[in-house]
Amino acid sequence: MASKQFKGKTCTYCCAEGASATGDHVLARSFFLPEHRDNLPQVPACGHCNGEKSQLEHYLASVLPFGGNQAHAGRNIEQVAPRLAKNAALHRKLLAGMGGRWRSINGGPFQYEMSVPLEGEKLVQLLRLIVRGLAVSEFGLVLPAEHFVVEAAFLLPPISDRWEAQLAMAGETVERDLGEGTFAYRAVRSRINPEISVWRLQWFGGMHMQGAAGVGGAAYGFTGNRRSFAANALERLFRGDH
Numbered sequence: 001m002a003s004k005q006f007k008g009k010t011c012t013y014c015c016a017e018g019a020s021a022t023g024d025h026v027l028a029r030s031f032f033l034p035e036h037r038d039n040l041p042q043v044p045a046c047g048h049c050n051g052e053k054s055q056l057e058h059y060l061a062s063v064l065p066f067g068g069n070q071a072h073a074g075r076n077i078e079q080v081a082p083r084l085a086k087n088a089a090l091h092r093k094l095l096a097g098m099g100g101r102w103r104s105i106n107g108g109p110f111q112y113e114m115s116v117p118l119e120g121e122k123l124v125q126l127l128r129l130i131v132r133g134l135a136v137s138e139f140g141l142v143l144p145a146e147h148f149v150v151e152a153a154f155l156l157p158p159i160s161d162r163w164e165a166q167l168a169m170a171g172e173t174v175e176r177d178l179g180e181g182t183f184a185y186r187a188v189r190s191r192i193n194p195e196i197s198v199w200r201l202q203w204f205g206g207m208h209m210q211g212a213a214g215v216g217g218a219a220y221g222f223t224g225n226r227r228s229f230a231a232n233a234l235e236r237l238f239r240g241d242h
Helices: 046-059 073-078 082-086 089-097 118-138 157-164 229-239
Strands: 022-025 042-045 099-104 110-115 146-153 173-180 184-190 197-203 219-225
Touching: 022 046, 042 046, 042 118, 046 073, 046 082, 046 118, 073 082, 082 089, 118 146, 118 173, 118 184, 118 197, 118 219, 157 197, 157 219, 157 229, 219 229
Parallel strands: none
Antiparallel strands: 022 042, 099 110, 146 219, 173 184, 184 197, 197 219
């Protein structure tokens, strides 16, 4: 149900003033078990942005649970079946691309992992929107597109190691675990340049992603003003430039 408190505000995603029509759940309720859907962060959103984000969420909520490592991963996968029953084309695509492998993590016992095909660009698009939304809900940081860069993706070491170091910078810090491992994030907002925030995002207990979106158990992102030297440095770091 739309709440009046979110109407007529600046849209979190396109930054159009007065355009919001409803409150958008930054992390879609469909990612969570029913008992974990209360008190999820919400932000103002216009109808157009809300609709486009919902399409990404519908697709990813049908794919990402297969990579879950949290305690209730099986129950999250059970929620996928009704969605796929309504989307025969996606169901066929996932069945055709499903695979598996035995893998050892940090020298431990080998475990069998299921793999499903993933359109990596859709994941990256949603991650960027999530960083925007959380920057608003946690820090009140509205990010006009013409001045700000917002980036997010799954990253490999050693680049991910450098981002872990960035998360230790001095500033306002927030750390949350929503839905007992369904989605967890840590962020820090710079004290020196408050338009800069750095994020670590983990879905379903730290999925291991492989493909166009990268490989790893966490995604990383940041916000910053394009006219800032510090933000430009972060953008180069994100790309892996020296």
